[in-house]
Amino acid sequence: MSGDLAARLAAAVEAGMPRVRDDLARLVGCRSVANPAIEPVEECRRAASLVVELLKEVGLDGVEALPAPDGSQAVVGRTAGPVGAPRVLLYSHHDVVPVADPGAWTVPPWVLTERDGRWYGRGSADCKGNLMASVLALRALREVLGAWPVEVAVVCEGSEEQSSGGMEALARQSPELVDCDALLIADTGNVELGLPTLTTSLRGTGSVLVTVRTMEHAAHSGMFGGAAPDALQALVATLATLRDDTGETTVDGLDHSGTWDGNPFEESRFRQDAALLDGVDPLTGDGTVADLLWARPAATVIALDATPVSQVAAAVHAEARAVVNLRVPPDVDAAEAQRLLVEHLVRHTPYGAHVDARPVSLGHGFRARTDGPAYAAMGRAMHTAFGRDVVTTGQGGSIPLATALAELVPHAEILLLGVEEPASRIHAVDESVDPGELQRTALAQALFLADLGGLLGAEGADA
Known part of the structure; x- marks a missing residue:
């Protein structure tokens, strides 16, 4: 393969950013709160239809919106790769949390708005921004390679924020939807802007x-x-x-009495990330901030x-x-x-x-494996995309599907990452995404899939 594959993928990802912004604006415009008492159910269906459109355009096969037992719609698709290639599942969700008081927002919550270099709107990070990072990665791969280096499947559920178990029930009914060797859950993010982070623990x-x-x-x-x-x-x-x-x-x-053995969380950074008022200190008990966040x-x-x-x-x-x-x-x-x-x-x-x-x-909580080939490949991909070594962290939130999938697909490596970082203010007013973080995360996913397909060497260069 001529040329530097990593550089060509990076160029394709960068060139795709304007289109990603337009697509994300359409998704943010869907008030897809999976609770009909808050937003009309048609808004969730409109979001699901847009996701179907995006995945079909990317080139996935068998893309459809499946009804889940809780009344939501999960969008699924799968396309074959080379014989014997790993099977990779990309997960995200198209539903969002409510905006609460729209008057508390400084921008219209359902209109993607650019300000000071960030894109604002409900779901711009969690999780429509994560979805668009995966879409951008797949577009770049298809453009540069013309074929899939691995078998690619996508699941985008429609009720994750409600914890109503729709996707889990659907996966238990049809386990072939989630069968894979590596599962990339794009629903977390980095501990700080520009610092590549893999979440290895969910409470x-x-x-x-x-x-x-x-x-x-x-x-x-x-x-x-x-x-x-x-x-x-x-x-x-x-x-x-x-x-x-x-x-x-x-x-x-x-x-x-638990203690956290991963990367520490400095009190000064926690103070800034949590927006503590002057004179108010983080709570540490008899341990550290990280202990109270992830180990207790x-x-x-x-x-x-x-x-x-x-x-x-x-x-x-x-x-x-x-x-x-x-x-x-x-x-x-x-x-x-x-x-x-x-x-x-x-x-x-x-x-x-x-x-x-x-x-x-x-x-239920979740702890990821960190000793497999997919984890190593993602570490290489994120280092190339971000230009920094990967760190690990815990996540205070839970993603119930992660535990269910660990049970349903016990042989699969499960990786958690995403476009979110402290300034994203997910679940709060003025949620936003940094477009550079979205671009880097998309590139990491594209490099990861190419690496698993045997197209990149251990240092991220052409094999």
Whole structure:
């Protein structure tokens, strides 16, 4: 093969960026929140149709939108490579989280908007930007090689953010959809802009809805306050037992002594990434930031129902409720940890209050293999694309499908990477993607597929 393949792939990826921006703008324009109570179901179907169009245009075979048991649509496609070549599956999702308050955004959330060199819009990074990085990689490969170096399959699910298990159920019904030797999950990102990162650990998760009741109805605080058991105060007291003074999560029976053995997370960088206010320090317990993020459990109150300030009344609460989200390291049984949380909340609620604590979601953790040929090939590809050595990290979020696929395709290497980085502000207002990060991630994927196909040597040069 004449010329420098890596350089030609890089040139093709760069040349494809304007088209990627246009395609990403079309995808961001789909309000594809997989919850009909928030956005019309037609928006998700429109996004799925666009993904079908993009993958057909890339040249994949058998591209179609399949209905999943949860009502969502997963787009799948697969095309053959050379006989005996590895089978590689590229995963992403076309649904997004809600925008919450559109007025809090400084740009229109459903319009891809360029500002200060970044592309803003809901899903621009998570996960439509990740999808477009994979599409760009496939376009570059097809343009430069004219054929696939490996067998390529794509799965783009439509309800990942809802944790409703649609794609997992579909994969269990039709395991041939996910059969592969290497699975690239494009749904994470880099620990800082321009620093190539492979995520090797995902925390498990389990949320619990706890409702506390003390009286048949609210009581006037002037007449009954002091003696009347306040349900909101009881709930707050209960929630306070989930952490100690150092910030360590202290759920009864749940170990909180783990240590993180991967790349460290400096407190100064965490302060910047998390946008801590002046005088507010990161929580480290008796360990480090990385320990609390990736090696120990974390209980977070993510929702609270009580009288809003706008409707304040002089009354003692008869009922209050909250959702507690628990994250646990991948080697901890998430279901068992959730059970311990339920028991803890019931045990520590004061005043003899009536407590109803029940699980509302569950996702198991995941730990990736790092000793296989696909992992090595991706390390070489990312080093070439980014010009820096790859680092590893954990991810506080969970991707339930990763655990399911590890069970369904136990022989496959699973790699997690993506276009996201701290400034992307995924799941928050003003989500954005750095186009340079998208371009580098696309190039890494193209080089990875060429390497697995035997077209690149160990140093990323033509074989």
